[in-house]
Amino acid sequence: MAWRLYSLEPLRTEALAGLGEGPPHLQDSGGSYPFHPLEEPWEAKGAPPVPWPEPLYFVDGRERAEALISDGRRLVLLGCVAAGAVAFAEGGMRLLEPRVRRVGVGLWEPLGLGELVYEPLPLEGGGEPLSPMALQEGLAKARALLEEDLAKGLEGGLLIVDGPVRLRRQGPVLGYIKTHWARYLPEDKEALIPTLRPGERTPMFRVRRGGQELASWYLRLPLPPEGVRPPESGLLRVETPLSPEAKGLADLSLSLFPALASHPVKDPRAPQNLLPVGSLERELSRRMGSRDLVGRILARYLGGG
Amino acid sequence: MMGGPENGQRIGVVLGRREATPLEFWVGVEGEGLLRLDDLVVVEGYHPKVGRVRYFGMVDHVAKAHEGESYDTDTFLAVEGKIPVSLAYVAHVSVTRILPEEFFPPDPGSAVYLAQGEDLELALYYEAMKNQRGSTKLPAGFLKNGEVAYLNLEFLNGVKGGHVNISGISGVAAKTSYATFLLKSLLESGVLEDAHQARVLLFNVKGEDLLFLDKPNLRLSPEAKRDYEKLGLDPGPFRSVTFLAPPKKGGEGILPHVETRLEGVKAYYWDLVQFAQKGLLPFLFADRGGMSNLGYLIVHVTEKLRRLAEGQKGPHLLVSDWPGAELPEEITFDDLGRVRLKSFAQLVQYLEYKLLGSETGEGKGDETWVARQARGTLEAFVRRLRSSVENVGHLIRGDRPGNPPDPLSGSHQVHVVDLAKLSPQAQMFVVGSLLSDLFAKKERGQYRGRVFVVLDELNKYAPRDEESPIKDVLLDIAERGRSLGVILIGAQQTASEVERRVVGNAAIRVVGRLDAAEAERPEYRYLPTSFRQRALILPQGMVILHQPEIPVPLLVRFPFPAWATKREEVLEDNSAEALRREFF
Structure with a gap:
């Protein structure tokens, strides 16, 4: 039997899988590592402002589930993933050409519907019916792959990625984590966090993940009006592969992230959703095409009407 | 291709x-x-x-x-x-x-x-601007991209349309400058095929701006010269111009009343016989509206005067029905027993006697003159006449043969008539008299070439809400002039105050800098919004040009005048030839 539309509202399945940001284990998997500080003493640190290195890349991606389709035996998630980069150079931010792909999670061969072509993205498990949750994860993975692929093409400069640092790269890279699912600090050290003022950070500490050693620190972003929200709401955890340059990058991060913090009036995800990244996300969703239009095309080709 | x-x-x-x-x-x-x-x-x-x-x-x-x-x-x-x-x-x-x-x-x-x-x-429909005899593209300035802007001559010379109307704030809108530039293009571009036959009547209403049309402009830059060349025009002054100004009041001889231009200006005035024969009396009454009795009386007296002047040579007007006993002191009989009226004031006295009877007695006026009008009407008429003596006494005279401007005769092509130093009543009189005379001659077919009349301050001569004999003449020109070859290039600060039919009959509309409130009036609705907005900030030397064939107006830059517009701009010709002309 041919593919038929099962649901145009896979949002409910998204809800199953967690937040729009993706499932927590992709976001930040901490674990109970032994705490190992990389700087002494354990106290709030500031740093004099330094100019931003050029070029400075921000990479981010987006995913959008567009429909669940079925051939009567199994479900396939049609979705769209996009990744893009913003480069800071010569005093201005500029968008680099983003990449957009339509994928069918669980598909074995491409599915062309009018001007939309969904590339196959088979998942482990062979022909077994997949749960909506697994499909959603597959889409998130496709997005992460696209981001990584894009990031590999960026030469030189400093790369800043949304989420933990996974890719390996010649130049320096910073990852920033906006939501904090895992605990990295013992309770007595955690006491420092609420006392951080905007633009200050904790000393660096070591994080091990998947055979990679990283230096990490928390920093406070400004969140106006100051003093209204709990200090933790402006918190960002930043990490970078452990290297002699880590200290310099940690100090640089104080010139970088607070300046790019978004304002709560303009962005509900302020301050952690950085300004250039917010713009990038808007651009990516624009490039993914109108949700309504895609829905109509899908309904025309697969709606069975 | x-x-x-x-x-x-x-x-x-x-x-x-x-x-x-x-x-x-x-x-x-x-x-x-x-x-x-x-x-x-x-x-x-x-x-x-x-x-x-x-x-x-x-x-x-x-x-x-x-x-x-x-x-x-x-x-x-x-x-x-x-x-x-x-x-x-x-x-x-x-x-x-x-x-x-x-x-x-x-x-x-x-x-x-x-x-x-x-x-x-x-x-811009340029390729359609032609007739059987060739192109009718009349250079009208420059477009923003530097190319020549054209307007279709057939909408200006009366073939498909006629008349130009120019609106804009005085001083910055350069209404007169654009009008004179258009004339230059009309007379010299060669597009108007019988240009040598065309005559121009230009009224100078302000200062002495137009009294140097025949002098090269000292401030004309090389770029401006190139502008003229690009338009196919000679970067020089008008070649054939005569200047007429009203005479100075008082004094012995008759000297033109001008301040900055001292040579080459002639005084113009009418003699009493011309005044009576041509029936110019109504043009002294600009406020005829709403007074039908007075209007009737004016027509009647005009006719009486015309008959009185029949066969007379002038300049004075001879009357034979003014008994000696009734004469004011300074007036005397001539040898034939007739009274010789030698000034406008004396004519007014005569009319007063005819309409109201003798000054001393309780007498009644002459039955054949009063036309059964009530005494109140007669008195109103006389009052108005008396008050006009001061205004037009120097223009209507009985002491020497009249020399009224006549743009259709003489060898000069452009006739500049100065109005600037006249009182409003006298201005009305001159404009009304000249236009009605000109129109009548054209109606009778006395002149074959086209006549272009340039008149600023149309709001004064053809106001929207009032009636006047001059407005009638202007309406006649606006509505019938183009078929007779009389083309009005009219200008005013505010088109909203000018009679709709005068503005409405202009095929070519030009807008210079406008006042913000004025730009919003319905008279300018033919302009798209962006042009109305820009009309508020138009610099000098730029106008918005609208013509019937092109659905959008054009923003046009026109070159700096190649002729002087004031004494200081005159490029003095000190060549031996010029000096000889001046001294011998």
């Missing part, structure tokens, strides 16, 4: 986010492209059932904006380099022409080209 978009430079694409229609569409400007207000563009459309269609249009709105940003303050972030922005540069195009006339919309995404060369001609 038709000029295609391939001739022009590609500038952008038709936008799809906003509606594209056959009459207007939006253009997104690409890359380093430059698109400005007034630029002319061409787009090609295609439909299998119709084939190729080309849309020509003019840019009437341009805008830049940061796309997709929802907060105005995002611009600060962009300037600080914190967010990337996408700059949109868009333009709105009003279609001026579709070839062939198939009104389907262009496709969004279609390439947009600057209209150049043949495309420009098509966009």
Whole structure:
């Protein structure tokens, strides 16, 4: 039997899988590592402002589930993933050409519907019916792959990625984590966090993940009006592969992230959703095409009407 | 081969986010492209059932904006380099022409080209400006892109339309400058085929601006000279001009009342016989409206005067029915027992006697003169006449043969008549008398060539809400003049105060700098909004030109006057030849 539309509202399945940001284990998997500080003493640190290195890349991606389709035996998630980069150079931010792909999670061969072509993205498990949750994860993975692929093409400069640092790269890279699912600090050290003022950070500490050693620190972003929200709401955890340059990058991060913090009036995800990244996300969703239009095309080709 | 978009430079694409229609569409400007207000563009459309269609249009709105940003303050972030922005540069195009006339919309995404060369001609209908005898493209200034702007002569010389109306604030709008420039083009471009036969009557209403039309301008720059050459005009003054000014009041001889130009100006005035024979009396009464009895009396007295003057040679008016006992002191009989009226004041005294009887007695006026009008009407008439003595006494005289301006005779082509030093009543009188005389001559076919009349302050002579004999003449010219070859180049500060039919009959409309409130009045609705906005900030030397054939107005720059507009600008000719002419 041919593919038929099962649901145009896979949002409910998204809800199953967690937040729009993706499932927590992709976001930040901490674990109970032994705490190992990389700087002494354990106290709030500031740093004099330094100019931003050029070029400075921000990479981010987006995913959008567009429909669940079925051939009567199994479900396939049609979705769209996009990744893009913003480069800071010569005093201005500029968008680099983003990449957009339509994928069918669980598909074995491409599915062309009018001007939309969904590339196959088979998942482990062979022909077994997949749960909506697994499909959603597959889409998130496709997005992460696209981001990584894009990031590999960026030469030189400093790369800043949304989420933990996974890719390996010649130049320096910073990852920033906006939501904090895992605990990295013992309770007595955690006491420092609420006392951080905007633009200050904790000393660096070591994080091990998947055979990679990283230096990490928390920093406070400004969140106006100051003093209204709990200090933790402006918190960002930043990490970078452990290297002699880590200290310099940690100090640089104080010139970088607070300046790019978004304002709560303009962005509900302020301050952690950085300004250039917010713009990038808007651009990516624009490039993914109108949700309504895609829905109509899908309904025309697969709606069975 | 038709000029295609391939001739022009590609500038952008038709936008799809906003509606594209056959009459207007939006253009997104690409890359380093430059698109400005007034630029002319061409787009090609295609439909299998119709084939190729080309849309020509003019840019009437341009805008830049940061796309997709929802907060105005995002611009600060962009300037600080914190967010990337996408700059949109868009333009709105009003279609001026579709070839062939198939009104389907262009496709969004279609390439947009600057209209150049043949495309420009098509966009502005230039290729249609011709008749059996050749081109009727009259140079009217320069477009923004530096190309010559044309207007179709056939809408100016009376063939398809006639008359020009110019609006604008005085001082900055350069109404007179543009009118004189148009005259220069009419007389010298060679487009008007019988230009040598054309006559021009120019009224100088302010200062002595127009009294140096025959002198080269000292301040004419080499660039301005090139402008004239590009327009096909000689960068020099008018060649055949005569200047007439009213005489000075009082004094012995008759000297023209001018201050800055001392040579080559003649005094103009009428003698009493001319005044009576030509029936000029009504032009002393500008407020005829609402007073039908007075109006009737004016017609009657005018007719009586005409009969009285029959056969007389002048300059004085001889009357035989003014008994000696009734004569004022200074007036005497001549040898034939007739009284010789030697000034306008004496004529007024005579009329007073005829209408109201003797000053001393209780007498009644002459029955044949009063025309059964009530004494109140007669007194009102006399009161008005008396008060006009001071205003026109020097213009209507009995002491020497009259020398009224007559643009249709003499060897000069351009007649400049100075009104600036006259009282409003005298100005009305001169304008009314000259125009009615001129129109009557043209009606009788006494002159074959075209006559162009330039008159500023139309709001005074043809006000919207009042009646006057001068307004009647102007209405006559506006409505019938073009078929008789009398073309009015009228100007005013505010078209809203001028009789609608006078403005409405002008085929060519020109707008200089306007006052903000004036620009919003219905008289300017023919201008698209962007032009009305720009009319508020038009610099000197720029006008908006509207003509019937082109659906959009053109913003036109015209060259600096090649003739002097004041004494200081006169380029003195000190050659031996000129000096000899002056001294011998």
